[in-house]
Amino acid sequence: MMGGISHIVVDWGTSSFRLWALDRAGHVLAERRSAQGLAVSAAEGFSTVLESHLAALSIPDGVPVMMCGMVGARGGWVEAAYVDTPARLDGLAEHAAHVPSARRLIRILPGLAQRKPDELDVIRGEETQLLALASEGFHGLACLPGTHSKWVAVEDGRVQRFATFMTGELFQLLRSGSVIAPAVADTTSVDSAGEAFRCGVDEGFAMPELLGNALFQLRASWLLAGTERASILSRLSGLLIGAELAGAARRFGLLADIALVASGPAAPAYRTALAIAGVPYVVLHDAEDCVRAGLHEAALKVFRLERSPA
């Protein structure tokens, strides 16, 4: 049974804004999505953007808001300083930044920083996807694909180590701004079930040191062999993901048992890639469900809400 609106959770990133109105059990009562990422929102005013979405859902004053993502970065609304690894996931809420508002409590969860000199790294937003998983007992290695793919090792409810790979950003840079661009022009999506993607993963995983060569070969295959643009785009994606998996194996050791936290086309693409890389056991979690659940957990704790029976 659903109750009334208890609190609001928001995942506010570089390029997107997602808001859910939840009851105390975490059920979604209403939602809003927009492309009002960081740059857009800084221009419009963070408070204006947030309150306009709340007004559109008739959310009254007093309903508290828990947020995560780049909204808490320097240059965001209010900076939520990084918490250093190893970091307890259920302790993140204590470090949430306070956002001044006369209308309601607003908090932003912090990201994590890894300060070991040869593994310097930061994460902001994705850690929240692991918060609820960890509270349900998850431990092991999680893969969170994206513009900046995150690989996170969780033990005893703590993020012990993590590593970021620029896979998605490289894909965008190469498809749009490089000599490969004409070879993939007017193609829309990667076919991760097809041969081109699979071969790309295989090659990127087996020979990651040849990535810079394999990338140029995409252009050559267009010039010399007239390879279809859709195949070239899929192969590009496969090469980059395959190389990422080789890097993750180098960083974290044998990839045996992976929690894949992904939404949209990344989910089947990484599932396929992990299978090609020989990972025997992969459990898929929906990234959007996870971030919402993590924000819900944090909201219950910070706003001292009583958890109603589900």
Place this chain on the structure above:
Amino acid sequence: MMGGISHIVVDWGTSSFRLWALDRAGHVLAERRSAQGLAVSAAEGFSTVLESHLAALSIPDGVPVMMCGMVGARGGWVEAAYVDTPARLDGLAEHAAHVPSARRLIRILPGLAQRKPDELDVIRGEETQLLALASEGFHGLACLPGTHSKWVAVEDGRVQRFATFMTGELFQLLRSGSVIAPAVADTTSVDSAGEAFRCGVDEGFAMPELLGNALFQLRASWLLAGTERASILSRLSGLLIGAELAGAARRFGLLADIALVASGPAAPAYRTALAIAGVPYVVLHDAEDCVRAGLHEAALKVFRLERSPA
């Protein structure tokens, strides 16, 4: 002793135009340089660009012109169709494309295509840098750094195999259009003698599969450790070159004896990188001298010029 102007040679690439007036022994009597690369020249008219440079040097009608580079690509002045590997370097001149002109003989040397399905690749311009070297007996593996670095295996005067790495283009994409850009803003040049470059090469060569992670760490080191931007740029360059060397070793086997054909800052950077990768024997050739000498060789042959005593 220098003679009068015998012929003109031109290296006409994507972003630059270089022209030399030579005597029959290949001595430079005059030269012109400009940024009139392919896009600019297509707009202004290739003939207009060439003849305006010749007029500036008072070159009379009848003096022939030998060219190489992207001017012979599809979309250039006249397409000089690729010659397939294995390809005799001293046979390239026979395949030079004829450019219609009422004023002089104008030829464009062809590039090379490698059509082996898993090693599809193209080269256009750099092969000419090897033409004169090969006629002087060079054989072995040559490294020609650049936007698209070329590694070329030459035997018995033939290009047997080659591989292109997108090193220079990745460097430009990442420094200007990625999340690394703010971490290297306002820096001008790579210090290839410094520690940051050397460490980058070492890591890129030893762990090329971690490149996508190491790239993000450049941003993290700026955010978390306040690393100087100049160091980050040098490390970025080192990482990419190191990964290229690892790839070349995978493609061509042990790198023992390399002809490095380079000009400008690429020469010391690759020399340092090859030393870090443990290559015992590197001979440096100036890339500009090599392309001019190669064009001169081809001009003597095609225009049936008598070689004067040097």
